Amino acid sequence: MFKTIGILGTGNMGRAIAMGLVRSGLIEGKQLVLYNIHKAKAQRLADETGASVVDSAAELVQKSQAVILAVKPFIMPGVLKEIYPVIAPDKVMISIAAGLTLQRLADAMPAGTKIVRVMPNTPSMVGEGMAALCFNEVVADAEKDDSVAIFRSFGKAEVVEERLIDAVCGLSGSGPAFVYMFIEALADAGVREGMFRPMAYTFAAQTVLGAAKMVLDTGEHPGKLKDDVCSPGGTTIEAVRVLEESGFRAAAMNAVIASAEKNKNL
Known part of the structure; x- marks a missing residue:
């Protein structure tokens, strides 16, 4: 494992990464370096993890073997300009910014820089993230x-071809928002049928969690698992008919596609 890891930006994703790394035991807090433009925010995270806080982005790069660029895409150009002079050939630069390709990142860094592009998602904050990674040609196998x-320290992670990152953005990057809407809709229906709202949210969220775990743990096709719930002439198949008539599948597919297309044009 990298001897030192710097996290540049300690917002939701930067925090999730720091907490995941330390809680999993993958690294010790003393191996973690943090920087945020608002130092107090970085210090609060450092107090929880045992990390150190530095006074500038450049100092973070200098003190880190791997640097996780956990800033928004519109902030990234200014950050890369600031740290350009201290990006050495032995550093591994890991970007989680949506829409920024390996080539665009390479154009803003010194020639020969080792670059990793990652698309994580917000469930990383509770240790259940899904991330996709791709690398430029100079990243060594051990660094990969x-x-x-x-990213596996706070969920699941897979290596993909860069051409699939837009699809990943639409599916797992934006997907949590779609699932939250589904949970909210299920709960609203529960309230309509007489449940108190806190109970409805618990039933809806646990149902989604359990169904997802069934897919992952059993390895069964989701269609088969759906069929297993649908008794002949029963309540569930009647509800499935309503979902199909309402264009449920098409709406979900179109949402993923819309997000992926937007990511291509960022």
């Missing part, structure tokens, strides 16, 4: 393994 291990 270490980069994947970082």
Whole structure:
């Protein structure tokens, strides 16, 4: 594993990464370096993890073997300009910014920089993230393994071809928002049928969690698992008919596609 990891930006994703790394035991807090433009925010995270806080983005890069660029895409150009002079050939630069390709990142860094592009998602904050990684040609195999291990410390992570990152953005990057809407809709219906809202949210969220775990743990096709719930002439198949008539599948597919297309044009 990288001897030192710097996290540049300690918002939701930066925090999730830091907490995941330390809680999993993948690294010790003293191996973690943090920087945020609002130092107090970085310090609060450091107090929880045992990390150190530095006074500038450049100092973070200098003190880190791997640097996780956990800033928004519109902030990234200014950050890369600031740290350009201190990006050395032995550093591994890991970007989680949506829409920024390996080539665009390479154009803003010194020639020969080792670059990793990652598309994580917000469930990383509770240790259930899903991330996709791709690498430029100068990242060594051991560095690839270490980069994947970082994101597996708070969920699942897979290496993909860069051409699939837009699809990943639409599916797992934006997907949590779609699931939250589904949970909210299920709960609203529960309230309509007489449940108190806190109970309805618990029933809806646990149902989604349990169904997702069934897919992952059994390896069964989701269609088969759906069929297993649908008794002949029963309540569930009647409800499935309503979902199909309402264009449920098409709406979900179109939402993923819309997000993926937007990511291509960022």
